[in-house]
Amino acid sequence: MERKIGFIGSGKMAEAIIGGIVNSEFVLPENIYASNRTMPKLLDLNVTYGINVAENNQDVVNKSDIVFLSVTPDKYPLVIDEIKDVVQEETIVIIIAAGQSIAQTEEQFNRNIKLVKAMPNTPVLVGEGLTAISFNQLVTPEEQIEVTRLFECFGKAETIDESLMDTASAVGGSSPAFGYMFIEALADAAVVNGMPRDKAYRIAAQALLGSAKMVLETNEHPGKLKDDVCSPGGTTIQSVAALEENGFRSAIIKAVQANINKMR
Known part of the structure; x- marks a missing residue:
């Protein structure tokens, strides 16, 4: 890809995306620019990924074809006011802040601009990310x-309708945290029963990774895949029964709903 990519804000999500892009070799590090409120963070990114350090936010915009606004929602009005006059007609601006809508951003720019709403999750850093994307009408099909x-x-x-972005963010963006908790809990149970913790983490994480891959690659219903593991009167169905007894599904549904309520 020959486009130049810019990042205004260099927090954890921006770093994950930068790392994912660089590791995939989709864009060369010399074609990536970043700005941040503090210089030490930028210097760390320069050393780690070889990207360019921009002097300020306007410098990022001037040097980039695609610009990520990777700041917190409360900073959007200030940043947009700073860059709105230097964003070119063909520049694509990508917003990745929860709760920041396309319509709200268009209003803050106060002019026509190509806008993308994207909600990636942190596994982008290891090439296994999930990003929900919506576009405004000015972004061409190409x-x-x-x-x-x-x-x-x-x-x-x-690609989804923006009205579903909060739900997609809760299910895809925040759920890695749920997965980490599940892995940690599985490992704790293994440690209780004598397994060294490092082995417990590897076994639990690989089992979860493999299960997700089965869903994606077989196109089978998750319920059927679960049933395939559960022999009549076997150990797995006993575990499933214990999870149901303790509100496993209900807890997940409530966690997602709490996330959506917070964003709204």
Whole structure:
């Protein structure tokens, strides 16, 4: 990809995306620019990934064809006011803040601009990310394909209606935290029963990874795949029964709903 990519804000999500792009070799590090409120963070990114350090936010915009606004929602009005006059007509701006809508961003720019709303998750750093994407009407079909391919270079990307973005963010964006908790709990149970912790983490994590891959690659219903593991009167169905008894599904549904309520 010959486009130049810019990042205004260099927090954890921006770093994960930068790492995913660089590791995939989809964009060369010398074609990536980043700005941040503090210089030490930028210097760390320069040393780790070889990207360019920009002097300020306007410098990022001037040097980039695609610009990620990777700051917190409360900083959007200030940043947009700073860059809105230097964003070119063909520049694509990508917003990745929860709760920041396309319509709200268009209003803050106060002019026509190509906008993409994207909600990636942190596994982009290891090439297994999930990004939900929505576009405004000014982004051409060709540009939509280009942006989608950018996110697909470090995982999967799903184009959805923006009205579903909060739900997609809760299920895809925040759920890695749930997965980490599940892995940790499985490992704790293994440690209780005498297994060394490092082995417990590897076994639990690989089992979860393999299960997810089975869902994606077989196209089987998750319930059927679960049933295939549960022999009549066997150990797995006893475990499933214990999870149901303790509200496993209900806890997950409530966690997702709490996430959506917070964003709204």
